Amino acid sequence: MSSDQDHLKETETEARFEFKKEESSAFEAEKGLTEETIRVISEDKDEPEWMLERRLRALKQFRQMPMPDDWPGAPDLSEVDVDEIVPYIRPDIETRGGAENWEDLPDEIQDTFDKLGIPEAEKNALSGVGAQYESEIVYQNMQEQWEEKGVIFCDMDQAVQEHEEILKEHFMTKNVPASDNKFAALHGAIWSGGSFVYVPENVTVQMPVQAYFRMNSDGMGQFEHTLIVAEENSEVHYIEGCSAPKYSEFNLHSGGVEVFVGEGAHVQYSTVQNWSKNTYNLNTKRAIVEKDGTMEWVSGSMGSKATMLYPSSVLKGPGATDNHITIAFAGENQNIDTGAKVYHNAPNTKSTIESKSISKDGGRTNYRGLVHIADGAENSSTSVECDALMFDNESTSDTMPYMEIQESKVDVAHEATVGKIGDEDVFYLQSRGLDDDDAKQMIVAGFIEPITEELPIEYAVELNRLIELEMEGSLG
Amino acid sequence: MSTQVHASVDESTVRQLSEELGEPEWLLETRLDALDALEDLDFPDVIQTPGRLWTDLADLDYDSLVDPLGAAEEKDQVGPDGVEVLSFTEAVDEHEALIRERFGSVIDPQTNYLTALSTALFSTGTVVYVPERVDAEDVKVRTTMNSRSLFNYTLVVAEESSSVRLLERQETGEDVDGDRYYSGLVEVAAGENAYVQYGSLQNLDQTTYNYQLKEGVADTYGQVDFIDCNAGSRLSKSSVETHLRGDGSETKIVGAFYGHEDQHFDIDARVWHRNENTTADLVTRGVIDDESRSVYEGVQDVGRDAWNTSSYQRENTLMLSDESEADASPKLIINNHDTEASHSATVGQVDESDMFYMGSRAIPERTAKNMLVEGFYVPVLEEIAVDELRDDFERLVRDRLDSRD
Numbered sequence: 001m002s003s004d005q006d007h008l009k010e011t012e013t014e015a016r017f018e019f020k021k022e023e024s025s026a027f028e029a030e031k032g033l034t035e036e037t038i039r040v041i042s043e044d045k046d047e048p049e050w051m052l053e054r055r056l057r058a059l060k061q062f063r064q065m066p067m068p069d070d071w072p073g074a075p076d077l078s079e080v081d082v083d084e085i086v087p088y089i090r091p092d093i094e095t096r097g098g099a100e101n102w103e104d105l106p107d108e109i110q111d112t113f114d115k116l117g118i119p120e121a122e123k124n125a126l127s128g129v130g131a132q133y134e135s136e137i138v139y140q141n142m143q144e145q146w147e148e149k150g151v152i153f154c155d156m157d158q159a160v161q162e163h164e165e166i167l168k169e170h171f172m173t174k175n176v177p178a179s180d181n182k183f184a185a186l187h188g189a190i191w192s193g194g195s196f197v198y199v200p201e202n203v204t205v206q207m208p209v210q211a212y213f214r215m216n217s218d219g220m221g222q223f224e225h226t227l228i229v230a231e232e233n234s235e236v237h238y239i240e241g242c243s244a245p246k247y248s249e250f251n252l253h254s255g256g257v258e259v260f261v262g263e264g265a266h267v268q269y270s271t272v273q274n275w276s277k278n279t280y281n282l283n284t285k286r287a288i289v290e291k292d293g294t295m296e297w298v299s300g301s302m303g304s305k306a307t308m309l310y311p312s313s314v315l316k317g318p319g320a321t322d323n324h325i326t327i328a329f330a331g332e333n334q335n336i337d338t339g340a341k342v343y344h345n346a347p348n349t350k351s352t353i354e355s356k357s358i359s360k361d362g363g364r365t366n367y368r369g370l371v372h373i374a375d376g377a378e379n380s381s382t383s384v385e386c387d388a389l390m391f392d393n394e395s396t397s398d399t400m401p402y403m404e405i406q407e408s409k410v411d412v413a414h415e416a417t418v419g420k421i422g423d424e425d426v427f428y429l430q431s432r433g434l435d436d437d438d439a440k441q442m443i444v445a446g447f448i449e450p451i452t453e454e455l456p457i458e459y460a461v462e463l464n465r466l467i468e469l470e471m472e473g474s475l476g
Numbered sequence: 477m478s479t480q481v482h483a484s485v486d487e488s489t490v491r492q493l494s495e496e497l498g499e500p501e502w503l504l505e506t507r508l509d510a511l512d513a514l515e516d517l518d519f520p521d522v523i524q525t526p527g528r529l530w531t532d533l534a535d536l537d538y539d540s541l542v543d544p545l546g547a548a549e550e551k552d553q554v555g556p557d558g559v560e561v562l563s564f565t566e567a568v569d570e571h572e573a574l575i576r577e578r579f580g581s582v583i584d585p586q587t588n589y590l591t592a593l594s595t596a597l598f599s600t601g602t603v604v605y606v607p608e609r610v611d612a613e614d615v616k617v618r619t620t621m622n623s624r625s626l627f628n629y630t631l632v633v634a635e636e637s638s639s640v641r642l643l644e645r646q647e648t649g650e651d652v653d654g655d656r657y658y659s660g661l662v663e664v665a666a667g668e669n670a671y672v673q674y675g676s677l678q679n680l681d682q683t684t685y686n687y688q689l690k691e692g693v694a695d696t697y698g699q700v701d702f703i704d705c706n707a708g709s710r711l712s713k714s715s716v717e718t719h720l721r722g723d724g725s726e727t728k729i730v731g732a733f734y735g736h737e738d739q740h741f742d743i744d745a746r747v748w749h750r751n752e753n754t755t756a757d758l759v760t761r762g763v764i765d766d767e768s769r770s771v772y773e774g775v776q777d778v779g780r781d782a783w784n785t786s787s788y789q790r791e792n793t794l795m796l797s798d799e800s801e802a803d804a805s806p807k808l809i810i811n812n813h814d815t816e817a818s819h820s821a822t823v824g825q826v827d828e829s830d831m832f833y834m835g836s837r838a839i840p841e842r843t844a845k846n847m848l849v850e851g852f853y854v855p856v857l858e859e860i861a862v863d864e865l866r867d868d869f870e871r872l873v874r875d876r877l878d879s880r881d
Contacts, residue, residue, distance in 0.1 A: 073809070372525075375798075375801075388808075390813030391813060392813055393780065393811075393813055393814070396809075396810065397808070397810045399806075399807060399808035399819075400805065400808075401805060402523065403823065404528060405793075405801065405803070405804075406801045408796070408797060408825055409825060410795075410824060410825075412821075412823035412824060413820070413821075414804075414821040414822070415818070415819070415820040416818060416819050416820070417817065417818040418818070419816055420813040420814055
């Protein structure tokens with residue numbers, strides 16, 4: 001590890017996520033969800049009429065739609081009572097749309113992100129950073145060279161004001177409409193914050209841009225929206241990180257992510273999710289991929305009480321490609337229900353899904369995936385690989401793939417394995433002088449390597465540290 | 477739940493049916509309970525994903541399909557000495573205690589709407605009883621259905637250290653106006669160290685809607701193997717399930733289907749590992765041609781107490797036409813970490829490099845393709861112990877391949 005990454009060694013990962021700050025805010029919505037709440041939020045954001053209308057329409061859909069609780073083995077969502085959630089908290093900051101200097105932020109917010117290591121990472125490895133605290137982006141900055149090339153990286157509220165035409169066309173219309181599922185509808189009604197990324201034709205953003213989402217208050221809901229538009233032959237890597245301190249009440253995170261991958265464009269979307277273990281994490285993420293475009297979803301789900309997350313790609317243009325790499329780690333009382341969804345709607349499209357899951361101390365992981373190959377999507381191929389590692393007999397690991405093939409000229413393969421951590425592997429490592437804990441950690445690190453090698457070194461190290469933390473002291 | 481069959485079925489129908497068969501009171505009660513339960517029961521589980529219901533069983537017009545008092549069939553029930561192969565009515569007369577103990581012990585009659593309907597209305601069936609330490613080869617049950625609807629029941633009991641290999645097949649005989657409905661429930665109980673291979677060959681005509689549920693229970697060191705071959709019917713929902721209850725018990729569930737024209741096959745293979753040291757191997761191979769459609773669901777469920785489990789599942793579908801559609805969902809549900817489990821599923825066409833190789837050997841394209849399709853079934857055919865099943869399924873495949881345009 002080079003000296004550049006020394007700060008990673010020095011920071012105590014656990015302490016970095018578990019601290020709490022006094023709750024202080026400029027504006028806090030009432031608990032619960034009414035038309036009035038939504039009008040107030042929209043007004044506080046000074047939104048155009050069409051956005052308010054979309055919010056209100058989404059609210060109506062939310063009320064009509066059923067909870068996704070009748071799926072086989074679905075996480076228990078009975079505790080999720082939207083009327084108990086504080087949907088909107090605007091932190092007490094001067095600058096709407098996010099400050100450009102960390103120093104301009106109030107001390108406790110600045111301190112939060114310092115502890116999370118965000119400004120440090122920005123210096124070393126990123127093209128741009130957005131940081132969200134409660135419901136609003138508080139910091140947003142991008143290196144000038146990208147701005148000059150026409151790249152936009154701003155918070156969504158600002159985008160609604162300044163890039164209204166793009167948003168009107170792309171915001172929760174053809175990608176993730178509010179009618180998609182109950183929590184997409186909820187998101188459509190009360191979304192706040194998030195990032196808008198626009199990459200013009202033929203521009204390659206060399207270093208990743210990152211957004212970091214932090215929930216600090218008890219019983220709040222965070223509903224940020226991310227919209228990425230990558231024009232022809234452009235390239236961008238977007239990383240999101242999430243965390244919150246643990247409170248007694250439940251928190252709800254229901255993000256919406258829409259990605260438009262233009263012809264020949266390449267977008268990678270990486271997530272390292274470490275919500276506190278009282279958070280329900282129910283997201284809808286989707287990409288529409290045009291001709292010869294490539295979408296890559298890399299997700300590490302470590303935190304939360306229950307996660308339901310199935311990033312999807314619609315391969316709309318011929319030659320479009322999708323890659324999914326997901327890792328789920330479920331410890332005590334965690335139910336991590338993740339997977340992937342790919343629609344092959346054009347010829348010569350290709351998808352690969354690689355899923356790794358680890359369950360221990362009574363945790364439950366579930367891979368739930370759908371691959372659909374439409375009639376006419378000739379010469380398409382898909383390969384799905386799921387591997388699960390189980391630590392003990394209290395844990396559960398489910399694999400539920402669904403394949404729908406309406407075209408004959410295809411190559412479809414699905415494979416899955418489940419097993420316990422190999423006694424022989426542990427024995428071998430012990431014979432090399434490692435103790436039991438270290439041996440198991442090393443095996444797990446090897447098991448998830450396909451994921452970590454897709455991430456910049458900072459995040460790979462972070463992910464490994466988080467897994468080590470999860471495993472510490474609990475191995476027997 | 478709607479009540480589709482109330483126009484043609486009521487309590488008096490069931491009483492009349494039971495009386496004509498001269499049944500004891502407890503059996504009539506079981507039938508009436510099933511009839512009563514219809515209103516509250518759901519149709520068998522079918523997979524639904526956003527925008528796609530894989531099979532629609534609720535859509536059938538059961539009222540016009542079901543004609544319980546008009547059942548007509550021809551049945552052969554043959555077996556070697558030492559094993560009892562009886563019609564259900566004979567079995568109730570001769571072994572009432574056994575039937576009373578075993579009937580409904582593997583399949584709860586009220587599992588779903590269609591099992592309850594079948595329990596209330598079945599008029600024919602077979603009981604195969606294999607006493608301790610008896611080995612029985614070549615038990616055959618052949619049913620030819622001659623009526624609009626037929627509800628069939630089969631019970632196979634293999635006592636300790638016995639073994640039996642049997643074939644049960646269904647065909648249609650005389651034509652009837654309109655569509656038909658066949659329903660079959662099969663219960664298999666393998667005692668300690670017993671072995672059962674239950675093979676079935678379903679070749680009903682293509683006006684017939686077919687529902688079959690076959691479930692087996694394996695006791696300590698017992699083994700239940702199923703071979704489920706489907707070629708006929710307009711629409712089939714065929715579920716095969718094994719409950720591995722005994723320590724060291726085993727199962728193989730082997731499936732083969734060949735769909736053409738507008739046939740729809742919904743095939744399930746499920747295994748429940750419920751004790752230590754159990755092993756399951758699920759292998760299904762299917763071909764779909766023309767506008768036919770196949771749905772496959774495989775479940776390997778490993779319970780909390782199923783230490784040292786081995787469980788494998790493979791499913792392969794071969795698509796011969798561009799209008800055919802294949803859905804597949806192989807599932808793993810693992811609650812014990814001391815498990816080695818895997819599954820795989822593929823969908824594709826006849827392999828191009830195989831075709832090229834055959835071409836280089838001067839085999840005409842049509843012949844080459846037919847040979848490769850026949851070869852595709854070999855891993856399934858190899859498992860079959862009853863010659864009649866293997867030979868007849870092979871012939872069905874060949875005939876269907878020869879009749880392709």
